[in-house]
Amino acid sequence: MDGSLLAAFGGAAALARMAAWGAVLAGGLLVVWLWRGTRARAVAEERARELDLRLAEMARLQAEMTGRMQTMAEVFGSRQSDLARAVSERLDGLTHRLGASMVETGRSTEASLARLGERMAVIDRAQRSMSDLASEVLQLRSILADKQARGAFGQGRMEAIVADALPPNAYTFQATLPTGVRPDCLIHLPNGAPPLVVDAKFPLEAWTALGAAETDDERKLAGTRFRRDVLRHVIDIRDKYLLPGETQDTAFLFVPSESIFADLHERFEDLVQKAQRARVVIVSPSLLMLSIQVVQAVLRDHRMREQAHLIQAEVVHLLDDVARLHDRVLKLQAHHGQAAKDLEQIVISSEKLQRRAARIEDVEMGEAVPASPVVPIPLGASRLAGE
Template identity: 45%
Template sequence: MGRRTAAFQEQLTEERRKQQEAEARAQEALMRMMQSQSALEGRLAQMSDASAKSQAELTRTLEERLDKVSQRMGESLEKTTQNTTESLTDLKTRLALIDEAQKNITELSGQVVGLQDILSNKQSRGAFGEVQLNDLVSAILPPSAYGFQETLGNGKRADCVIKLPNPPGPIVVDAKFPLESYHLLRNAQDEGQNKQAAAAFRTAIKKHVKDIAEKYIVTGETAESALMFLPSEAVYAELHANFPDLVEESFRAKVWIVSPTTLMATLNTVRAVLKDVRMREQAGVIQKEVGTLLIDVDRLDKRVGNLRSHFNQAEKDIKEIETSSGKISKRAEKIEALQLEEGESAGAVLETARGQLDGE
């Protein structure tokens, strides 16, 4: 019985010890939990402070960025407004220029229509060619080298006469403008129209060449050839590109077909020829004057020779005069050296001196 009681007490004591150890461990765990809670509260406080600071910093950063964005947006809007204003101003200026250009185009259109009206009339078209011919000739040649609307010996009036010396003699230039047949040729839509227009163009050119050859090549008055002036490079190019037989026929008729460009080259050649002729004329005048100058030089040489002869004769006379003067001086010295002897008269002394001098 006593043993059971002692065992029970030991067991009870062991249980109490275990209970105490458990309570101690529980208290230790509770203390740890309280310490952990305190540490957690501190960390939460720090996190709260850090969060508050981060929030404040974020707020400040956001405010600064919003201010910068607002400022940039304001500057951008201001710059955009300025650029838009400048663009509108430039657009307005360009629209004004476009309006002005449109007015000019309208005026040019009217002028083109007017030019078409002029060229549609044969007389006006002829006057147009004559004016262009007048401008080209008067711009290159001197006034004495040409004449406009001059009447030839056969009664025909020439548009222009280039006055060249013989040979070749004066060359007549007549302006022709076969525009109607050229337009038909350019506007042909099919092969039939093209052939018809080509025939009309060929007929017009042949007629002009024949008229110029018969009217403006006058034997004994003009050169053996004449010029037909086409005041259009396009017509000239069409003629030489697609109608070489007409060009050869004009060569055989001694009618040279020229355009504004080729006429300028021809007139420059004519100016060179006229300049050469004037140089030859001046060379003849100079040669004549040089011959006259040589005659004058020969005459001057003869007169210089005569003057040299006179100088030689004068020098000889001077030497003779010097000889006579020397003799006179010697005689005067001898006369001065004579002394009058007593009882002699002056006349006797002179006679004696004269005799001595004569004896010399």
């Protein structure tokens, strides 16, 4: 019983303690809840104040940002206007420079086109000249293709060279020799010397065939023919035109082309030597001109020799005139010497007159001064006699 009571009492005590602890725990929880509510309200109020402060700060920042944005807008506006003005000025300057450049470019283009037009005109004239030259070459080719025309061409060129360098009485074209043959030209030499024969019928047919040959056999055949024709013509000149006492013992065979003459000496040297041994000299236009100039010098020297006696007579007359002039100069010198002496005497008389006038001026009027006799002095007397 006692034990049950004790147990019951102990259980009640335990329950009481548990209840007390429960009450304490509930009070603590209530205090904690109240504290937490108060803390929460304080935190909420603190946060509200912070939020208000932040909102105020944000409002201030927004206001500042608005002001700055306005300032920036004003700055941007002024900068934009400055930029627009600068861009406008630069565009105006660029437009002006572009216009000036375009004008200058137009002028230079116009000048270039003018120069181009002048050059085109020069090219056009050159082209016309080349066309004319081509037609002349074709004419020359047609002339050289015809034997008679080719002979007339060589004859005409030889006659032009001779007629340009010699007087008309120094040559004769197509003259007739005593044997009845007619050389192309006779050049008359002075002192009764026989004339020099010039033949202009160089055989160019074989030369044309030689130039047209394509194979070695054709060239060999054309070369043989050319040698035969030239040698035959050289022999004809020697037999027909070299007449003792009537013509010179040397004749000229005229080649109307410098290129043919050079090629002849280069490729057919043996033919040139054979012609020289036959006393026939093959000459080109330049060599014929040089020979004609030599003949011209000989004729000039002959004319000077013919006029030598006249020149000597004129020189004698010139010497007589020089001697006569010398005598007259000596006489004039003598006259000048006599005139100089007369002038000296006149000066002496003048000086004496001045001295006498000075003595008369120095004489006092109250004294009698014997007058010295005045002796007349002849004009041509010497200086000592006058004194």
